[in-house]
Amino acid sequence: MDKNEWSVGEAKQQFSEVLRRSETQPQLIYRRNRLIAAVVRVDESSEIPGSSQTIADRFAEARELFESEQYRLPQVRRRSRRNTFVRTLDAVAGRHKRTQ
Numbered sequence: 001m002d003k004n005e006w007s008v009g010e011a012k013q014q015f016s017e018v019l020r021r022s023e024t025q026p027q028l029i030y031r032r033n034r035l036i037a038a039v040v041r042v043d044e045s046s047e048i049p050g051s052s053q054t055i056a057d058r059f060a061e062a063r064e065l066f067e068s069e070q071y072r073l074p075q076v077r078r079r080s081r082r083n084t085f086v087r088t089l090d091a092v093a094g095r096h097k098r099t100q
Contacts, residue, residue: 004028008036 004025011018011029018027022039029037066072 005030007031011039 004021005028006014006018008029008031011027018029018039021027023041027039028035029039
């Protein structure tokens with residue numbers, strides 16, 4: 001029997017077997033009769049859409065889209081805010097005088 005469909009529980013219990021069988025064909029994992037995952041050989045992962053893209057590729061794609069649509073992201077002016085850590089350090093430093 002060459003099984004390639006698993007419930008989540010079966011896949012957890014027999015994970016090594018799922019991996020072994022994924023070398024010959026994709027192993028499909030179902031939860032309540034709904035496909036939620038597939039385990040495939042690593043050299044087949046290039047066939048999965050978007051799996052070969054890096055975050056840099058995604059940012060480049062976004063920049064191109066923004067340029068083609070002539071869209072500019074609004075720049076929000078930064079406001080200074082109190083930094084409790086810096087105030088505490090200043091207070092501690094003020095209490096301790098350095099000797100020469």
